[in-house]
Amino acid sequence: MSDQDILELFKNGQRDKAFKKLYRLYPRIEKLIRSKGGTKADAKDVFQEALIILNRNLETSNFKLTSSFYTYLYSVSRFVWSDIQKSLTKQQLQNLNAQDVQIFQEVIEEKKYQLAEHAFLDIGKRCQQLLQLFYHKAMSFKDIAKVMQFKSDKIAKNQKYKCLQKAKDIYQTKLKSVNLN
Amino acid sequence: METYNQYIELINQYLSNLLSDESRIAFESKLENDPEFKTIYEEHMVFINGLQRVQVKADIQKGQRSYYTEKWVKISGFSILVLGLLVMIYTLVFKTSEIEPTPNNESINVVNIDSVSTQKDNNDVSVAISEEKPDSTKTTSQHVVSYTTTTIQEKFGGISETNIDIKKKAQMVKINVQNDTTITCKEGTVLNISKGSFINPNTGKTVTGVIDLNVTEYYKLSDILMANLSTVSNGKQLETGGMIYIEASQGTTTLELKDNRSLEILFPTPQKKSGMQLFNGEWQENNINWSLTNTTDLEVIDIDEAHIDVPFNVVEVVPTFPGCESEDNDIRKQCTTAAISKFISRKFNTDVALGLGLSGRQRILSMFKIDEDGNITFIQSRAAHPRLSEEADRVISLLPKMSPGLQRGKPVTVPYSLPINFTVVEDEELTQKYISLIEVDSVSTSTSLVQANDIIVRPTEMDTVYTTRRGMVELIREVMHDKDFLVDSLFIQKWQTYEKQKLIRKLGRLDNERYILRKPLFEMDDTRFKILEDDSITRGGHVIRFPWNETQVPTTTQIMTIVPKQQFSAGGEIVSVEEFETRLGDEADTSISTSDATYYALSTTKLGWINCDRFINGRTKRIKYKLKIKNTDGASVNMVFKSYNSILPSWYINGAYDFKTVGLDEEVILVAIKRTNGKLYYDTIETKTEVNPQLDFEFKEVSIEELKEELEKLNSIFN
Structure with a gap:
């Protein structure tokens, strides 16, 4: 081929x-x-x-x-x-x-x-799933709420931000420790 | 936070192309002008990319897996194809030529015959054969050694007037004469046959291939009597160490040994006796006569001789006391014996016996070993008081280094027993003096060592008994908490030194035994002492250890005790010398395993009847012994000696059984077996040999089984 x-x-x-x-x-x-x-x-x-x-x-x-x-x-x-x-x-x-x-x-x-990936892998299963659904599958929050059994799309949205924030925090600490090295 | 979330949402919309043209331009310009927004954007991009990696990786893994699966499918498919092809080629090319295993000529077959029984009659025989069938072909890796157990009736020159066959059945073994073969027979006889030893007497050619070897062993008195065997060589009485009958055949041809070839035979024996020689037997009338073969002298081999102690009176070259060097072994022996007793009597401090409350004749039994280097080791003493045995140990340990004893040219450890006798004499004059002064302490004793000649050192009159008593080895293992702890005599010596130095001390008794192992033991170079988990350690760093109990350390050592032959009192009971010897024999039987057994090894150049015997020198007055018995009807009467493994036959001449000459006052059993009209009659008489015996048998009819049982009762006489 x-x-x-x-x-x-x-x-x-x-x-x-x-x-x-x-x-x-x-x-x-x-x-x-x-x-x-x-x-x-x-x-x-x-x-x-x-x-x-x-x-x-x-x-x-x-x-x-x-x-x-x-x-x-x-x-x-x-x-x-x-x-x-x-x-x-x-x-x-x-x-x-x-x-x-x-x-x-x-x-x-x-x-x-890579660092970001590792950070993503560190945020826990549910957060991973949520972010995957949002970014990869480009699902609406309404659908995400349905799939992941959130009470409303608002909660899903809120959760998404929280997860993202968490991942970014981890990423920042990782980046710092890498740079220090 | 709110702005940040809005930013993120905006970025997401931008990335998903959801913004209108207007807002997009606004977004891009903001990206350029607002550094804070830019950082957020870039950071978010990194994150998005990181997230992508997860997805991409999953795809890569998927691709990788399917790649490998495909690869393996291809490889295995190919290999199956190749294998198939190979099998096809193999079957096509090699099908016609079968590979036959070729016997390896250099290898040695070891055949063990373990199941031969005397069968009652022919019906049983056939059953036995079929039973043996599964065993009859034992395959070893390359060649086949097969043996079949069959009943062979050997030919006797003797009693053939009846058709009752009560003789022992031969063990038949098939061997390949192209290999060196070692056969261990049922009762322990070992035959070493080197390859190509047999010839066909008719053609004079060396026999090849498989031959039949028939071996019958006669060790038990019952077997010997059943076969009507006796131990006489041209009228001289013999003591037997075992008889066997060997016959070799191929097909119907009886084979012979080649002229310059010999067959090595090992006769097992629990106690070896010196002077054993090889005799070949020939039947004359009803009795067998043994004639001495002119082959080389029989040698007595010890299995693993280096590790077996050879008693002082047996060892070929005795250990020699410095100054006793002489060509003649007997002179050396006497000199060494004398020197040792002189040495001991001079150094022994009799004062130790004072104040111990002892009086009269004192006897200390000591034994020690002269090891392969001539050192005095393994000193053990027993006396009425520990102070006495301590003193004996001390004096013996002062003995100088000797030149070691040699057995067949190799230095061996020689045990030596040394009883020390002395008398504690009460000094009567002194006593009286003191009585007048002190009333209570009335007896003052002084000791005097009776002259050197009263120190009796008679190693030749000692006998050894092996017992599995627990000794130092077990004790050390118990303390070391290691049942496999390697204990050699050197370590025992060290241990005893430590005990003297109080580095090892035993505290408590019985259930509460414990040992104090002092600190230096653990700090020495190459120390074998280790601090264990359950040790308690004192402030000074010494270890208090509870030894294991007996169940945790198996008894492995055999302790050899020297028993004086004439000083026998078994418990409180006085036993005869003979009985005592039998007891020793019995004990030796139980404690010496087969691997320790000694063999009489000999080489024979003839097959047929072979006997491992020695002449009995008449130490007593010899008398003519004739028995006149009624109703004999051609019974065979044999005389079994209790004190040695010997059987005298009798010749029926002029209505009397003539045993020719026998020793006077020998304890014997007369065994008579009569065979008439297909019936068996049997009786025994226990008697002492005397001139003109007046005895008569009361023959009882017996079956073969009963006869066998009766005769087996006598087996204990022979050892």
Whole structure:
């Protein structure tokens, strides 16, 4: 299956199928990570991260895949791993070409989202469900109230704010502790 | 808060494209101009993106799972295909050629015969065979050793006028002569057969393949008497250590041993006796005659000799006291014995006996061991008063290092028993003097050690008895709270030193025993003492420990006690030497397991009747012994000796049973078995040998079972 077909799958919203195809590239990424001293588990995490970044880029309209999926995922993975290892020297950073800089920035950016994700996972099951329903399923508060058995849509709305606030607080503390490090 | 919520709502609307163009422009300009709003917006964006990650991750996992599932389906599908192909190829190519297992010639078969019984009649025999069938083929990994238990009636030169067969049935075992084989028979005889030992006497060729080996063991008196066996070699009386009959055959051909080959036979024995030799038997008229084979002398092997104590009077090379070195073992033995008693009598402080309230002849029984290095270890003493045994221990421990005893060239531990006798003499003169002065304390005693020759050291008259009494080993284990605690003689010595140094002290009695283990024990280098959880520790750091009780530490050690042969009083009862010996024998039987059993090992170059015997030297006056008995009708009469494993046959000449010469005053049992008209008659007479005996048998008719039972009653005579 060509890269074009995979792009089609993404466009049609068949993300999981597209990911399935992309997993064929995983063994080669695993080899890369292991050659740099990572474990199999590390390789899995890195590849997942690369796929998330790819997905995010594909969703922004102005992204153009300039090379093959493999080349792209390879370089993203490389940066993700270097970032985890904090192994990039200033010298290396200065020598990066424009495209690499772009990728590297994306990797750094993604780390923020990771924190937000972790914050989201920390807020409790009910809050997670509520926010998921609102942001992903774009459900109205009226429907949410029905699904989650709130007495009224107002209460649902109120709850949503509270959950959001909670998540953001957690996020802020996490961010602070990360920055301190 | 209100504004913040409004902002968030606004942002959400913006992101969902719900704003009108107007408001959108307003929103975007606000984003640019209002930094506070911008932060909120950016923060919210981060959060939204983080939330997205959750969704994306779920999709990725889904993709990953289906990828792997597909992969495995492909792989397993492929492997099944490959396997199928392989099976097809295998069946096509190899179906015709069957792989036959090849016997491994170097391996050793060990065949244990454990179920052979004497059957009543032929009906029973067939039943027995079918019962044995499931066992008849025992497969080992590569080759098959099969044995069948059958009844074989061996040929006797003797009594054949009746068709009653009361003889023991042979154990039949099939062996492959291409392998070295070890056979352990039912009663413990071990046969070591090296490969290719048999020839066919007709062709003179070495036999290959499977042969039948028939072995009959005669250890029990009943078995021996049933077979009408006796122990005489050309008129000389023998003491037996076991007889066996071996026959080898292949098909109908009786096989022989190769000229230069021999068969190693181990006769088990609970107590080994010296001078055992190998005899081959031949039937002459009704009696068997044993002739000495001219093979190499029989050697007595101890299983695991290095760890078995060899008594002083048995050990080949006795331990030697410094200064007693001599070529002749007997001289060395005497010299060492003398030197030890001299040493003890000189160093023994008789003053210890003062003030103990003892009087008269005192006897201290001591024993110790001379270990493989010649050191004196395992000192034990028993006396009327602990002070006396302490003194004996002290003196014995002063003995110099000796050169160790050797058994078959290897140093062994030699136990040595040492009774110390002395007399506490009341000094009458002194007594009278003091009586006049002090009324109450009327007796003053002084002791004198009776001359050295009164210290009786007669190791040759000692016998050893093994008992499983609990000793130091168990005590140490109890205190250490470890039933597997490794205790060697070195550690026992150390322990005793600690006790002397008061590092270990026992407090309390019986149910309330406890030990004080002082601090230094735990602080020594390489210490084996550990502080345990349930120890109580004193302020000084010493440990108070309650030992385990007996049930927690199994008795594992055999304590060897030396029993003087002539000093026997079992309880308060006086027993005869013979009886005492039997008791010792019995005790040895129960306490020495089969693994400790000793074997008489010999090599035979002939099959057939084989006897492990020694000559009995006539120590008593010998007399001619003839019995005139009525109604004998060709009964066979044998004389069984109580004091040694010997059976004398008789020859029926001129209406009398002639036993030729026998020792005078021997305790014997005359066993007569008569077989007439298919009926069995039996009687025994217990008597002492004397000139012109006037005895008569009262024959009772018995069945074979009854005869067997009767004869088995006599088995205890033989050991």
